[in-house]
Amino acid sequence: MTTLRFPRGLYGVTPDWADADRLLAAIEQAHAGGMQVLQWRRKHGSPDERRAQALAVRDLCGRLSLPLIINDDWRLAAELGADGVHLGRDDAPVAQVRQALGPDALIGCSCYDQPALAERHLRNDVDYIAFGAMFPSRIKPDAVRATLDHIRAGRRLADGHTPRPAVVAIGGIGPDNAAPVIQAGADSIAVISALFDAPDIQDAALRCSTLFS
16 A cells, blocks of 8 residues: 555644634544544734644644644744644745755645646655645635646656655535545545534544545
């Protein structure tokens, strides 16, 4: 079986909640349902509020043995001792972040609908390439749309590397529409609303996770 550089399965991405206790409880429920990795993503709030929440999330993930990825801010990831960072189009270059965080850090990059961008990131030693939005997204309603063909193209590119970087799909994904994305070659699905806004978070996580069985 191919060795992946990033965990296969459900990749939870935190909603932008100010209530840390609510968020921590939701993370525990998602983990109980099979979530394999968590990305902490918070765009609003003061720097002190954001840092305090990130510390609380870091401590919980440590207790759960749940890998923690920080969105955008590689310096915060380094400060927290997080497992890695997710980089977008306007963030620091992969090479700079790899040098700063070291060879064991998990680094993933948004590739939108651009396999050529994914190919460039793969040359720079990323652990996963992310395509999306796969479906309309309430979080980013104006996001560019990727297709199953982009997932397939990313998988072909990733297959040329050993151990293989993962292909992650993001954007409007949930348990009811993820199966074709996984069948197209996604190793992981990044889920926000369909997970954390679900009436039963643990059940939503379980339904997503079983698609990888």
